[in-house]
Amino acid sequence: MKFDNSISAVITGGASGLGRASAYALASAGVKVAIFDLNEDWGNKVASDTGGSFHKVNIMDEASVEEGFAAARAANGQERILVHCAQVSKGGRTISKDKENGGWKRFSTEDYAFSAQGILVASYRMASLSALGMASLDPLEDGERGCITLTASVAAQDAQIGQIAYGSCKAGVNGLVLPLARDLMDLGIRCNSIMPGIFATPPMLAVKDKAPAIWDGLNASVPFPKRLGKPEEFGSLILELNRNTYFNGQNIRLDGAIRMPPR
Template identity: 70%
Template sequence: MKLEGLHVVVTGGASGLGNASARALAAAGAHVSIFDINKDAGSEKAAEIGASFHQVDITSEDSVVAGFDAARAKYGQERALVHCAMTAKGGKTVGFDKASGGYRRLSTEDYAFAAEGILVASYRLASLSALGMANAEPLNEDGERGAIVLTSSAAAQDGQVGQVAYGSCKAGVNGLVLPMARDLMELGIRVNSIMPGIFATPPMLGVRDRAPQIFENLSKSVPFPKRLGNPEEFASFMLELVRNPYANGQTYRLDGAIRMPPR
């Protein structure tokens, strides 16, 4: 898929992996629409790269539909979706609670919150984008109509202590990829996911500021290169998945060969 002049929607585009993706797509000549809950940061980042910004809550069907409607009114049907946004709560399945002196479990409500913010949101964004793509004309002789890139995590395979909700829901994102790609094969819409390892996103940079030794140890834990991933490296890989018409139905690790221990 040639990106020049095409419309691409990026969720979570106000920061981190989403912002790096939005910048890379704009630099490649795409018309970019940023979906993000953070209005101030999203508007600022969109203005920097000549993108449009739409305040979207990925956990709300109405908000997402409105975001797509507004983005398409400006640039036409998007031909790629890069979904980076998420929301979740963490905690052990059952862990010791210092405050009460006893054990407590991660509540069903907190688990459901993560499922909504990671897995259900991924399906919501991908399926609504695919519905729009299905009615668009093919872009090339292969009959390609669009591409979807979801963001999973190395935690989908290496879930650590306290990641029962995050890890399992990110594994669910990977589980969407192949059946969705096959559902959409006759429409010429490709679906892939990226499993980033430890990347220098705002939460991790916060760890660097609060606990530099922990940050240094995390960096050294990556086999090679011995550092956290740069969001631009995620964006570079994302571009290849969007551009390459033979990349379909696959989940890809991007992690410097790290395999995370239980803790």
């Protein structure tokens, strides 16, 4: 896909972290961006910086997402690019000690279902609704109408203790990619996922301030380069996945060769 101001993108979680880096990268390449997020202050700031638009969207709510797409398309035109970074989940071991009674407790089915909704179901929701809009577009070179990038995690392949919901649901995100790519192939819509390792996003930067020894250990755990990933490096890969039409049906690790230990 060639970038210019006729191309529009929707980025979920675009107010911060990997989503914000994606928005800046795409906007710097001439793409019109729409930011979907719940944080209005940060989202409006990114929209202002990129010349794009901000839309308060809850990825857990179908009506909110549909309204967000309608508003973004009214502002920038039908998107050819979707970058889905937003997620909601809960953590905990399958079975853990119950500090209240000294016995054992289970990670509840309700908490697991909540995480599945916030990661896996939300990924399908965003991808399918975006693809429905992309189907109306005239094809570009190679018959391409659009490109969807979902955000998985290295936890999809090496989830740690306490990541039963997060790891399995991120694996599910990877599992969406090939059937989506095949379902959408006759429409010329591609789908890939990125599995980021440990990135210097706001939650991780908070660790740097509060627990510098843990921060140093995280950096040292990456084989090379020995540092956390830069959000800009995620944004760079977003550009390449959209530019290079032959990327399709792929789950790509972006992690400095890290393989996560059990804990």
